[in-house]
Amino acid sequence: MTQVKKLWPILTGTHRYDKSLSTRGHGKGTLIDVPLLAYLIETSNGRILYDTGCDYNKIADEVKRKQFYESEGFAFGAPSMNKEDRLENHLAELGLKKEDVDLVFCSHLHFDAAGGLNEMKHAEVHVHQKELDSAKALEDEAYFAEDFNGPINWRTYDKEYEILPGVRAVETPGHSAGHASLFIELRKGKPILLAGDAADLIENIEKEIAPGLCWDNNEEIALESIRKLKRLSVETGSEIWPNHDMKHFKSKKRVSNYFS
């Protein structure tokens, strides 16, 4: 039986960028506003955080913002993130401290997923070995070495596994080398498949469009991961949650703000 008790989507910031960064080859010239999300999963055996959002310091500090986000060749530009958007403040709203997070599962190590890792030094941090290798080699411009070069309690894996009953890592490479989605069984209702950046928008899933940034410029791997998520969704009756779809995020935000 699943050990998952509750799931919270957490809005850690927003980002406005060219739509083609989410839908490869589609929507160039159109700006979209996207949520930058983390997810807290409370289980009977500890708390898991799926991704950590951006590093607030790199956005609030003018010098760092210029260095990291406003440099030439960085197509995304700076996200919007207020002090209140920091993970510790969202956790405080739930009566928790960051030390109450036991395990961080990284979909991948881009700036908007790994930016909060430096605040999670106490937790074990799960990431695919290929992702860690690719990030450390700075294989694309969305990796910021500062986010993951500090002392972090890494637990790397190289094949799919169950984190605990009801939470399973699903390999979905393509957007990045070792990207992973997360399959979550709730006690009631449909299981949730957190796509991570394997699918930014509902459109990526429905029309099978790759994310803008593809590892090694190989769109085919990313498309195969989208098809894998769709197959898994049919097999398990689960809902796929895209990672950067504002409309989808708002539709899922409930008054009580959690899913159980």
Ligand SMILES: [Zn+2]
């Ligand atoms: Zn990414």
